Amino acid sequence: MSDSASGSVTGPALVGLGSVEVAARLRQFGPNAVDDAAPALWRALLGKFLAPVPCLLEAAIVLQLILGEYLEAGIIAVLLVFNAVLGLVQEGRAQATVAALKSRLALNAAVLRDRRWQVIAASRLVPGDIVKLSLGAIVPADVQLISGSILVDLSMLTGESVPVEAASGFEAPAGALIRRGEAVAQVTATGARTKFGRTAELVRAAKVASSQQKAVLRVVVYLAAINGALAAALIGYAIVRRLPAAEVIPLGLIAVLASVPVALPATFTLAGAVGAQALGRKGVLPTRLSAVDEAAAMNLLCVDKTGTLTSNELVVTRTLAMAGHDEGEVLVLARLASSDGGLDTVDAAVRTAAARQISPTATALLSFTPFDPGLKMAEAEVLADGEHRRIVKGAFAHVMAICRPLPAATAAAAALEDDGLRVLGVAVGVGDDMQLVGLLALSDPPRPEAAGCIAALKEMGIQVVMVTGDAPKTAAAVARAVGIDGPIHSLRSLPPRVSPEDVAVFAAVLPEDKFHIVQAFQRAGFIVGMCGDGANDAPALRQAQLGIAVSTATDVAKSAAGLVLTEPGLFGVLSAVTEGRIAFQRILTYTLRSIIHKVRQVSYLGVGLVLTGHAILTPMLVVIVMITGDFFAMSATTDNVRPSKKPNAWRIGNLVIAGALLGLVDLAFCVVVLVAGQQRLHLDLDTLRTLTMVNLVFNGQAVFYSVRERRHLWSSRPSNIVLVCSAADLFIIPVMALGGFLMAPLPSAVVAAVLAGAVVFALVLDLAKSMLFKLLRMT
Numbered sequence: 001m002s003d004s005a006s007g008s009v010t011g012p013a014l015v016g017l018g019s020v021e022v023a024a025r026l027r028q029f030g031p032n033a034v035d036d037a038a039p040a041l042w043r044a045l046l047g048k049f050l051a052p053v054p055c056l057l058e059a060a061i062v063l064q065l066i067l068g069e070y071l072e073a074g075i076i077a078v079l080l081v082f083n084a085v086l087g088l089v090q091e092g093r094a095q096a097t098v099a100a101l102k103s104r105l106a107l108n109a110a111v112l113r114d115r116r117w118q119v120i121a122a123s124r125l126v127p128g129d130i131v132k133l134s135l136g137a138i139v140p141a142d143v144q145l146i147s148g149s150i151l152v153d154l155s156m157l158t159g160e161s162v163p164v165e166a167a168s169g170f171e172a173p174a175g176a177l178i179r180r181g182e183a184v185a186q187v188t189a190t191g192a193r194t195k196f197g198r199t200a201e202l203v204r205a206a207k208v209a210s211s212q213q214k215a216v217l218r219v220v221v222y223l224a225a226i227n228g229a230l231a232a233a234l235i236g237y238a239i240v241r242r243l244p245a246a247e248v249i250p251l252g253l254i255a256v257l258a259s260v261p262v263a264l265p266a267t268f269t270l271a272g273a274v275g276a277q278a279l280g281r282k283g284v285l286p287t288r289l290s291a292v293d294e295a296a297a298m299n300l301l302c303v304d305k306t307g308t309l310t311s312n313e314l315v316v317t318r319t320l321a322m323a324g325h326d327e328g329e330v331l332v333l334a335r336l337a338s339s340d341g342g343l344d345t346v347d348a349a350v351r352t353a354a355a356r357q358i359s360p361t362a363t364a365l366l367s368f369t370p371f372d373p374g375l376k377m378a379e380a381e382v383l384a385d386g387e388h389r390r391i392v393k394g395a396f397a398h399v400m401a402i403c404r405p406l407p408a409a410t411a412a413a414a415a416l417e418d419d420g421l422r423v424l425g426v427a428v429g430v431g432d433d434m435q436l437v438g439l440l441a442l443s444d445p446p447r448p449e450a451a452g453c454i455a456a457l458k459e460m461g462i463q464v465v466m467v468t469g470d471a472p473k474t475a476a477a478v479a480r481a482v483g484i485d486g487p488i489h490s491l492r493s494l495p496p497r498v499s500p501e502d503v504a505v506f507a508a509v510l511p512e513d514k515f516h517i518v519q520a521f522q523r524a525g526f527i528v529g530m531c532g533d534g535a536n537d538a539p540a541l542r543q544a545q546l547g548i549a550v551s552t553a554t555d556v557a558k559s560a561a562g563l564v565l566t567e568p569g570l571f572g573v574l575s576a577v578t579e580g581r582i583a584f585q586r587i588l589t590y591t592l593r594s595i596i597h598k599v600r601q602v603s604y605l606g607v608g609l610v611l612t613g614h615a616i617l618t619p620m621l622v623v624i625v626m627i628t629g630d631f632f633a634m635s636a637t638t639d640n641v642r643p644s645k646k647p648n649a650w651r652i653g654n655l656v657i658a659g660a661l662l663g664l665v666d667l668a669f670c671v672v673v674l675v676a677g678q679q680r681l682h683l684d685l686d687t688l689r690t691l692t693m694v695n696l697v698f699n700g701q702a703v704f705y706s707v708r709e710r711r712h713l714w715s716s717r718p719s720n721i722v723l724v725c726s727a728a729d730l731f732i733i734p735v736m737a738l739g740g741f742l743m744a745p746l747p748s749a750v751v752a753a754v755l756a757g758a759v760v761f762a763l764v765l766d767l768a769k770s771m772l773f774k775l776l777r778m779t
Helices: 002-006 019-029 041-049 052-066 070-102 195-205 211-240 245-259 264-280 290-297 327-336 345-353 396-400 407-418 450-459 472-482 513-523 535-543 555-560 571-612 619-638 652-680 685-707 720-739 748-776
Strands: 108-113 116-121 130-134 142-153 164-166 177-189 284-286 300-303 315-321 363-372 377-384 387-395 422-430 433-443 463-467 488-490 505-507 528-532 546-549 563-565
Touching: 041 052, 052 070, 130 142, 195 535, 211 245, 211 571, 211 652, 264 284, 264 290, 264 571, 264 619, 284 571, 290 546, 290 571, 300 513, 315 327, 315 345, 315 407, 327 345, 327 387, 327 422, 327 433, 345 433, 387 396, 387 433, 396 407, 396 422, 396 433, 407 422, 407 433, 450 463, 450 472, 450 571, 463 472, 463 513, 472 488, 472 505, 513 528, 513 535, 528 535, 535 546, 535 555, 546 555, 546 571, 563 571, 571 619, 571 652, 571 685, 619 685, 619 720, 652 685, 652 748, 685 720, 685 748, 720 748
Parallel strands: 300 463, 300 528, 463 505, 488 505, 528 546, 546 563
Antiparallel strands: 108 116, 108 130, 130 177, 142 164, 142 177, 284 563, 315 433, 363 377, 377 387, 387 422, 422 433
């Protein structure tokens, strides 16, 4: 840098900090950097194996190793490791987000130290330092401009594509990019105290347990409580009957093994993966599988205005000419006081609006002065009809201040501003004698599909709240246009809990406020989705159950979000909700089927013990039933289902009640078959065990087809994968039973009778399910 080489100083008013003061402040405030607080990898990984559900899976692995079922133990171990690694990767996204944030920070800075300009590492900056900001530089810390004029690009932080004109007094955050001009600024905050530092800390602190994780844990706890009591009673009865230890120990192991929902976590993961694949084909990219489930449960969506509900492009929506002038003249004059190119979005909007207007051939542009952030105006000098004229275009109040008073124009401008429009004044004159010729009203118009998407979301039972940094009037105008109705709140204080009935639009919101708004809605009991695009949105995206990065989002926002939209607008959100609800219905089928089977399983072992005096299943047969049943049931993750009309919620209490009652109906059918085999057919113990296994497999098919539909089982056609898995199940098990493979052989007539009985049972269970679902309001 030339200044550094010459050792020049800024002037008597700016001398910069001295070395002694810098050292003291560095000790006080620390380096201008954000600490990495990632936990040790081994500690994070260990935690994944010590959670309640993994501990149950580990217990199942131990039991199967004791029983000598090494293949089955290996399969569960693979599922356990897969879920642990997946969880670790998801948690690692928080650190990845911080890393992406840090990549946006400046490495070096031009600073005035000891009366000399010098280039130093940005990490050595301290509050009070004087820094120079020039074209192409990244703002190295939070600063306040002292002198100069610059165009600041905040898109990497806020997602806003429109650069901001900045002059003395403007506060620029760390990470902003200088697009034009040069300025001198004073550092106001460094390190963790900067807006960036607070954002990074909020990203690390943001954490909300997914409804899916809570559901898995609660289902497992309920099953463990119910089956634990039944297993204890079963073992106690066996001891009272004085069964030999050689039978009691395997019986206890079988009872415990039958209680563990081995494939439940894997099924949740698989359903999410299938939903994620479907979303990928629709231009929505999930960054974590749990986002698919959260989309089903989301009942409130916070949306930004700019770029999500609007086009993020200024257009001239109204042109108002004063008496003696016409709209075409106003646009031509405004065009003359606009740049021919560049990044100024106001000038671009004026150029577009005036494109069809014909400029008088007698008018020649002599000079042009770009928009001055201090004066809030741009100016041109033209030669028209042999006379030098001055044209001014800028903020209405500033233009009106240099013109003759015009009450009608002031009233018209106020009316336009009340409609949420940005009003410019256009004046022409000679010297200081200026006359207002017209007004231009600009806006960022709503996207064509925005109102339809908002209406569709409301129809799906999702309340929509706008969260924007714009002024209340502007926010209100856009909210009305897209169908968001309700009170408008300009954020000064935020109550601990808020409701969409209390606030429909949050206006004048700072990016860091979005995090607290999300928390307030969550404390009120809402499952919150949050749309965002900037790095400062990252904490809110992480905190929300469903963070959604829009198509124009920065890489920081994308890494923090659960879903990334690849197309503009909210169509992707509609797709995510639909696919999420489809995935939820599939998981609900598997979970309900699991509860029914686990409730029936241990109870049936007890009834079998009472009737025969022995365990009615061997460990080998239990494993066969578990593997065939679970993997057939996992095909539900591909089934044809209808998405629910309203947001889904895991009502585990009702789910367990329904599963337990249907499990009793299931138990009754199984007992009838067992009694018939013992009393009518007089089968020996080994053949009864084969009959039990065949019955449980056929019975499992009946349960699955009954619970896969919330209405009657014939209401929809199963998917091809479900039908193939079902056919394989119905082929393999009867062949093994008829051939006596790994079990005593069973006559074909008995197999056919059990199959026919299972068909009748499916219809009976379907009738019971319909009445029960209606009573418990399960959809």
